Amino acid sequence: MGKKKAAVTLHDVANKTGVSVSTVSRVLAGKEYISPRTRQKVMATVAEMNYSPNAMARGLKSGQSNMIALVIPSIHNLMFPVLTRGVEDTARKNGYMVILCNTDEDTDAEKGYITKLRNSWVDGMIFATMLPDSHYIRELRQSGFPVVLTSRAYDKTIDAVVIDNVSASYDATCYLIGKGYRRIAFAMGPDFQLYEDRFQGYCNALKENGIPFDERLVMHETDGVNSFAGLIRKMIEEQGKPDAVFASTDNRAIVIMRTLYDMGFRIPDDIAVMGFDNVDFSSLVEPPLSTVSQPLYDIGATATRRLIHQIRAVRNTGVLDPPVVEQLETHLLIRQST
C-alpha cells in the first residue's frame, strides 16, 4: 500500500538547522534562555520548511486537545445557529475549536457522542439538548470531566446556563391578558422540562388573573412543528377562535400564523400571536412577531466561558470547581402580532 506524504516534524527542523529537537521545541514554545542567534536560525528553517506542529502528538503529551464539543438537537432548529456562534466565537477567542454534534434529541446518539469524545478528543462538552435527565451526563461530571448544560439545569449539581422559563412565560401571558385577551390558546411542545415550565408560567398567569384554565385551548405537538397547522385548524373548528395564541417557541408561532393567515384571519386584529425565543426570523415575518427574547448568543458565550473555566480548573487543581447555575435575563419583545 502507499503511504501519505510525511509531514515535516520537529526532528526534520532540528536536523536541518543543526540543533537538537528540544532546542527547536523551546524556541517554538517561546521559552527563555535561548541565544538570539539560535532562535533566529530555527525560526528561519521553520518558515522555510513550512513546519507546523503535529497537534495529536502535542495533545497526547499534554493531555489536552483544545477542542470542545457542542451537543445540540439540530443545527437546523433556528435556536441553535445563534447559540452556536456564541460558542464558537468564545471558544476561538480562547484557543479552542468546536466539534458540532447533532443528536436529533436521540438519547443513544447523545450517549454515542459522549463515549466517543470523552476519552481525549475534547477537553469539555456543552449540552444544549433538552433531553430529560441523562445518566451519562451526570457520570461525566462525576468523573471530573468539564460539562456545561444549557436549556436544562438538573438539580444544580452540574454547571448550567439557563433562563427562567416559568416567569418569562408568566410575564408574556400577563401581557396578553393585560391587552384584554381572554381566550388564550397555548401551543405546547414535546415532553421536556423546558416546555413544562413555559406551560406552568402560562397557567400561573391565568390563575392569578382569575381566568379559568381550559384544557381544550392547549394544543399538543404530535409530529413536528408542522403539526400545528392541523391542530390550530381543528381547534378553531371545534372551539371557535381564541383571542390569542401563545406558542412555546417562535417556530410554532410562525407555523400557526401562516395557518391563521391562510384561514383568512388577520393578525393581531382577529387573533394575536405571541412566540418564545426571538429567533432571527421572528422580526421578518408578517406581521413581525411579538415574543420572549432569549439571549441565545450570550447563552452560548457564557456556557463556553464557564466550560473553559472548568477546563482550566481541572488542569490547575486536578478537580472541577463547584457547579454554578447562571441565569440570564429574558425580556418581552412586543412587535406587531399582539
Add this chain to the structure above:
Amino acid sequence: MGKKKAAVTLHDVANKTGVSVSTVSRVLAGKEYISPRTRQKVMATVAEMNYSPNAMARGLKSGQSNMIALVIPSIHNLMFPVLTRGVEDTARKNGYMVILCNTDEDTDAEKGYITKLRNSWVDGMIFATMLPDSHYIRELRQSGFPVVLTSRAYDKTIDAVVIDNVSASYDATCYLIGKGYRRIAFAMGPDFQLYEDRFQGYCNALKENGIPFDERLVMHETDGVNSFAGLIRKMIEEQGKPDAVFASTDNRAIVIMRTLYDMGFRIPDDIAVMGFDNVDFSSLVEPPLSTVSQPLYDIGATATRRLIHQIRAVRNTGVLDPPVVEQLETHLLIRQST
C-alpha cells in the same frame, strides 16, 4: 500543580487481566488468533474498567484523526444550517466527526483555520465559503491534502460540488418575463463569483427577451442584508416602482418583501419578488416566496462523500484522485410571491 485524574489505559486493562498490552490491543481490534477464553477475559475487564481508547494516541500512531473540518462564512446565514446537517450526517455515518469553522468571509480567518488544522487535526476540509481564489486552498490541495469546495469551483483543479448559477438565474428571470413583468430590479450581493453568475443569468435573460438592461434597477448591497431596506426604498422613490424584484438570495428577498410591505405595496399584485436558495423560511413568510431551489442538504452530503473518498484514496494509494466537479440540479419553485 494538580493533575487530571488519569484515564484507564490499555496498560491498566492488561495488568488487571493478567495479559500483555498487545493482547488487549488485538482483542479490541478484533484480530484473529486469540483464544476465546482470553478474548472473553479481556472484554470483561474492558467493560468493568469502562475502558475506552485514547483517540489521540491512536491518531498519532495511525496518522488519521477521523475528523473533518467544515469551513463556512457563518452558521448564522440560513444557507448553512441545512448544508451543515448534510455534512454532519454523512460524516457520522462514515465514522467521522466535524469541526465547525465560521470565517465571516474573512480571508485571514480562513487561513488561520487552515494552518491550524491541516497538520493532523483533520483528515480533510470542506470549504463552503465564497471567498475569491485562495492561494492557501490550492496549496493544500497540491500538497496532497483532501479538500472539497462548494459554492465555487475555481478551475476544476480542486474537487467541488456546485450548481449552475448562471442558468438557474436565467431561468428564473425568464419566468418573470414570461409572467409579463418588464421592469425587473435585481438585488446584487458582494463581489463574489457566485453573485456575478447570478447577475449574468439575469442579464442574459433580459437581453434574449429584448429588454434593455437598466443599471438603475440593480441594487448593490452596501452594509449587510439589511441595507436593502434602504436601497429598495431609495430606488422606488427615484425610479418609481419596478414590476418585480429578483434577489440574489432569499435573505435579501425577504428583507425587501418586508420593506415593500411596510411601504404599502401588495405582493405580488403591485410588485413580484423572487428569491434564490430556498432557505427553510422562504415557505413561511407572507406570501410564501418563489425562489430557485438549491439542494443544500445534498450539496453538503455530496461534498462529504467526495471528501471521504479522497481521504481513503490518500490512505490507500498515497495520492489524491484527480479532481471532480459535480454539478447538482436546481429548480424553480413557484409559490405566491410572483
Add this chain to the structure above:
DNA sequence: CTGTTAGCGCATTCAT
C-alpha cells in the same frame, strides 16, 4: 544556553 532521554497510549513487527 543546549543536548540527551524518557514517556504520553497505542498498533505492530518480531520473537517465541
Add this chain to the structure above:
DNA sequence: ATGAATGCGCTAACAG
C-alpha cells in the same frame, strides 16, 4: 496464541 520491544511527534526533566 501471546509477549516484548519499537516508534508515531512532541514536551519536560535532567545533564551538562
